[in-house]
Amino acid sequence: MRYLVWICLLFSTQALAQEPLTLDRCYELATKNYPLIKQRELISRSGAYSVENAGKGYLPQLSFSGQATYQSDVVHFPLPGLPQLSKDQYKVQAEISQTLYDGGSIHYQKELSKAATATQEQQLEVNLYAVKDRVSQLFFGILLSEEQLRQNDLRRTDIESGIHKMQGAVDNGTALRSSADELKAELLNVEQAGTQLVAAKKAYMQMLALFINQPVTTLVKPAAINIVTDIKRPELSLYEHQQQTYEIQEKQLRSNYLPKISAFVQGGYGRPTYNIIDNSFGVFGMGGLRLSWTLNSLYTLHNNKQTLRINRQDLDVQKETFLFNTRLTLTQQQVNAQQFDDMISQDQQIIALRTSVKNAAVAQLENGVITSHDYISQVNAENQARQNLALHEIQLLQIQYNSKNTSGN
DSSP states (O other), X not given: OHHHHHHHHHHHHHHHHTSOBOHHHHHHHHHHHSGGGGHHHHXXXXXXXXXXXXXXXXXXXXXXXXXXXXXXXXXXXXXXXXXXXXXXEEEXXXXXXXXXXXXXXXXXXXXXXXXXXXHHHXXXXXXXXXXXXHHHHHHHHHHHHHHHHHHHHHHHHHHHHHHHHHHHHHHTTSSOHHHHHHHHHHHHHHHHHHHHHHHHHHHHHHHHHHXXXXXXXXXXXXXXXXXXXXXXXXHHHHHHHHHHXXXXXXXXXXXXXXXXXXXXXXXXXXXXXXXXXXXXXXXXXXXXXXXXXXXXXXXXXXXXXXXXXXXXXHHHHHHHHHHHHHHHHHHHHHHHHHHHHHHHHHXXXXXXXXXXXXXXXXXXXXXXXXXXXXXXXXXXXXXXXXXXXXXXXXXXXXXXXXXXXHHTO
């Protein structure tokens, strides 16, 4: 029973490994396995720590201080019986303070940390999105190599058929052996072309396997799609996150010149205490509210606002430039797609004519009307027409899916 389970697992693993891969599945696997994806967790953890640290500004703040001083003079009490204060004085104290109102400084610091994390995460999505273009090139490179291999096999079949017919004529003494040799030489050219195509396909498959971190066996040829001009790229979300960061920074500028209110409790030990007519060491303490209002930020407020305004305008320019270039690329892709669509229709007509001519050449070769060189020319012409059709069909598909990536749809 145990061996049966292992056999089932083995076959299921092999079946899973040999499952045909779609383009979307390759995108998904490449994104998951690309080394840059490891940054996502690091960004999330770093952002969580930053937000947590900013939030700790609401917690009570504990501070310690101490000093030892020697004064040139002290207060003198002319009344009899009162002690003379020492010129050397000592104090050690602790203070606990609690922020009651800070004008929103801590809140905006937390919001800035969240916005920075969101921006970094979206920048990562933009970087990962670029992987799709590289995966597409490899994916369609494999499909094109496979189609070219199929056409090369058809060409081989035609050449082998010609060799068979010519060899019969040579054996019957109705054709020269050189004619058969010419066909055999052409067959070697076909084999050589097949070797090059197999090597190219293997290289594409190995590179795609590195991207998706699993063997590449069979690919599913994607269906044709329409080109959509609506732009939904991750860069647009990145621009929005950056704009939100500038908005938070502008709000933070206002909080810098607002007053700060806190409650505090102090306790200490030293000489003298708050009772200045007692020159002995003792414990002392106080508590209350503290108001602080620093207006230094008003000096730079205008310039800081202008800097943020310039940054936002610069970001708008970057966004407009990105949209312009993206629309330009989409327009070019639309033109190219229409061009290949027209060429495919022409290819189909050319193939029909070339096939008709080649079929006639087969009978002419058998009857000795044309030479083997003429026959090879007709076979190659038909093969080239089929190669062009295969190339243009794959190129059209690639343009359609590149356009999909360009628009973000």
